Amino acid sequence: MSSEIPDPTLNFKQYQASLFKALVSAASASNALPIEDMGFYRTLDKEFSKGIDHVGSRLLSISNNLLQKCSDDTGISAKDYEDVDDVVDNFNGVVDVVDGLLERTDLCLDEMVGRVHKPESFLQQTAPEVTQVSQKSQNGKLEYKFLHAKNVVRPQIKFKDRINNSLTAPIERKIVYKPHAKVPLDNTETLEMDSGSIVYSLPHPYEYEIKHLEYPEHMFKEKKPEMYKPFDKTSATWVDTEEGLRKMMDTFEDVEELAVDLEYHNYRSYLGFTCLMQISTRDEDFIIDTLELRDKMWLLNEYFADPNIVKILHGADSDIIWLQRDFGLYIVNLFDTYFVTKVLEFPHHSLAYLLKKYCDFDADKKYQLADWRIRPVPEEMFDYARSDTHYLPYIYDCLRNELLEKSGANQNLLRQVLQRSAELSLHKDEKEIYDVKNGLGPGGWKNALDKWKYRMNDQQLSVFKQLHYWRDHIAREEDESVRYVLPNHMLFALVEKMPIDSAGVIGCCNPCPLLVRVNAQALALLIQRAKADALVGASQTEESEPVEKASAVVNTNSLQNPSHKSQESKQQNQPKIVKKKLDPSAFDLEKIAADRKVEASRLLKKTSSLFHSLLTESIEPTPEQNLADQIRATIKLTFPCEGLKVKVAPKTPAVPAVEIPADEHVFVPTTERETKRKDSDVVVLNSMSQKKKKQKRAQ
Structure with a gap:
């Protein structure tokens, strides 16, 4: 029979017809x-x-x-x-x-x-359609220009080094060859504690070289600043091949300074990646396409780790990490111009201020938010990237001379800048740990919760923590930023309304992100179970890690390859059982009764200053009791109601009591019953008239 089944890859229509026929036959047989x-x-x-x-x-x-x-x-x-x-x-x-x-x-x-756009991972490489959105200030000057490409293929797909954002993934250091080494490359892992979690850490490959760095003598000699070449009369070299990279490196043989800058993209990636690298000497500018040469950039360690070449950067705290993470590049002999603005106490500390101060150049920062994945790079973005490093060697000369001039013979200001720069170059890339319990860290839920100005109840807080963890996990799995997966305002909208069905989840997010729409049903189940956890007990939920009870781990690649599923995701789908510990004494009735008697005896007061003893009569009256007797004698009961009349009823003869046996109950009909009255006057209060009742209600 198997030979009669058509091959679906060759003739899907016949396979579909045979499958439908088999299903009809099976249904007919079962119905019989x-x-x-x-x-x-x-x-x-x-x-x-x-x-x-x-x-x-x-x-x-x-x-x-x-x-x-x-x-x-x-x-x-x-x-x-x-x-x-x-x-x-x-x-x-x-x-x-x-x-x-x-x-x-x-x-x-x-x-x-065509009702919605396909995920970018399915798109074929075509010329990007660039959308420009400009924003002007009040004086009419253009401040920002957003350039976004609608159909850019995700560069991560072509990376030879697979991106793994998992918390359990081992550390992968890309450097395998260590030029200018004073000690061999050390790959020994050490255990460290981060937010209560054990993480593996690798030593900085150039820690010894940086701490024992001997700076070249030319850095401590004042000399006339070498003027930069006119920006509009020179051009930069575009480097996107290994051959072009090696030709560029040949020009670095005799240089003493290299100005470096990076352009980064982190919206469609969890950690982000470097898209461009700008390197300038005193004679040439180079723009390197790091998306194409990502696996070849390690070659630059020959110059970046050379202690005789000064690497000039501005605000390199992020650049140091990006170079290590993406390319395995490490900088020895860093000169960060940002620290100079701090040491010399400049009024501003940006690169734009330095460009204006020393070069009279107005930096065009309107492309800071541009999408640097666009290829080919638009000319205006190309010039913007080039301007960041073109003037830096000249600015370095000016700043170094000013530091030496104000330092005196000790050269302490320049040494101070170099020391801070060296400490910065010692920073190393570490895996970011998600703190489930306390929400600490740059990506933790506590930072987002502190920005939320409204109070949350226990259920909303439980839903918030579960959704925040889901967003972080999905962003790691799909290599997307958390802003792309679920923006903060949509996250809080879900927390505020807590929808329990897929339609409600989609309705809270407008426009609904792709990964939220795909996982709408899973998110609805996640919210339901988070609310149930809050009802069971917030303390138990806090002690255990949030469990992906609705899983919510969906890979968009599964649309192409449905069989793809990581083992880690399957393990996280298993719910964690939390056992409640009960106190056996809660069911001891005798102990409960004894505790109640002790509490009652503690609260009971046996005497009263006004009414004497509550249990027994006192034998000899005390002065307080005599005073209480006088107070009781003056107490009168009055009614604050007007219109009441008092009438004294005549005395009636006493009715002799009928002796009834103690064990016998006598029923007396209503018509034969007589009310027993004492031999005293009876005060009768006449009720108010209906008219006065209405007046009283009106008042």
């Missing part, structure tokens, strides 16, 4: 069996009963496999079903998975007909 008489037929034939059990177990196994596969694709957790009763009792899990599949089907169909 009377369900209500199945038990009777099983008793008639043991072989029939065994066959039914065998087929049922096979169908249940196939259904479980399909369910688990679909749950992996949709991000909705579902357990295996053991028998028919289990299927009937927990069929809602199947419904959730099917709803998630239908939701993703709708999304794919919308992409096919």
Whole structure:
């Protein structure tokens, strides 16, 4: 029969027709069996009963496999079903998975007909369609220009070094060859504690070389600043091949200074990546396409680690980390011009201020938020990137002379700048740990919670922590920024409304991000369970790590390859069982009764200054008791109601009491009952008239 099944890769229509025919035949055969008489037929034939059990177990196994596969694709957790009763009792899990599949089907169909844009990972490389949005200040000067490309293929797809943002992934140091080494390369891992978690750390490859750096003598000699070449009369060299990279490196053989700057992109990546590197000598400018040469950039260590070449950067705290993480590059002999502005106490500390002060050049910072993944790079962005390093060698000369002039013979100001720069170059790239319990760290939930000005109840706080953890996990898995996965204002909208269905989740996010829409059903289940956890007890939830109970781990690559699923995601889908510890004394009734008696005796007061003893009469009255007797004698009971009349009722003869046996109860009809009155005057209060009642209500 298998030979008769058409190959779906060669003729899908025939395969589809044969599959539909087989499903119809199976449905017709199953419908022919009377369900209500199945038990009777099983008793008639043991072989029939065994066959039914065998087929049922096979169908249940196939259904479980399909369910688990679909749950992996949709991000909705579902357990295996053991028998028919289990299927009937927990069929809602199947419904959730099917709803998630239908939701993703709708999304794919919308992409096919063009109603929504496809994820960029599916796009073919074409000329990017650049959108420009400009913003002007009040004086009419252009401050920012946002350049965003709509159809840029994600560069991570072409990276030879696979990006792994997982918390459990080992540290990967890219440097394998250490030029200008005084000690060999050390790859020994050490254990460190970070936010209560054990992490592996590697030593800085050039720690010894930086701490024992001997600066070249030319750095401490005053000389006339060498003027830069006119910007508009020179051009920069675009480098995007290994051959061009090596030709550029040949020009660095006799240089004493290199000005370096980077252009970074971090919106469509969790940690971000370097898109361009600008390097300027005193004669030439180079713009390196680091997206194309990412795996070749380590060659620059020959010059970046050379202690005789000064590397000039401005505000290099981020650049140092980016160079290590993306290329395995390390800087020895760093001169950070930012520290000069601090030591010399300049009124401003930006590179734009230095360019204006020493070069009379107005830095065009309107492209700071541009998308540097765009290829080819627009000319205006190219010139902007080049201007950051073109003037730096001249500014370095001016700053160094000013430091030497104000330092005197000790050269202490220049040494101070070099010391701060060396400490900065010792920074190393470390894996960012997500602090689940306390929310600390730059990416923790506490920072976002502090910015939220409204109070949250226990359920909202539980939902917030679960959604924040889900966002961070999805961003790591898909290599997207948390802002792209779920912006903060949408996160708080979900926390405020706490929707429990996919439509509500999508309704809270406008426009709805792609990963939120794909995982809408999983997010709804996540919110439901977070609310339930808050009801069970916030303390228990705080002690254990947030569990991805709705999983919510969905890889957009699974649309192309549905079988793709990491083992780590499957392990995180397993719920963590939290056991409650009960105090046995809570069920000891005798102990509870004894505790109540002790508490009652503590609260009971046996005497009163006004009414004497509550339990026994006092034998000799005290002065306080005599005073209390006088107070009681002066107490009068009055009614603050006007219009009441007092009437004295006449005395009536006493009615003799009828002796009734103690063990006998005598019923007296209502008409024969007589009210016993004492031999005293009875005060009768006449009720107010209806008119006065109305007046009283009106008041």
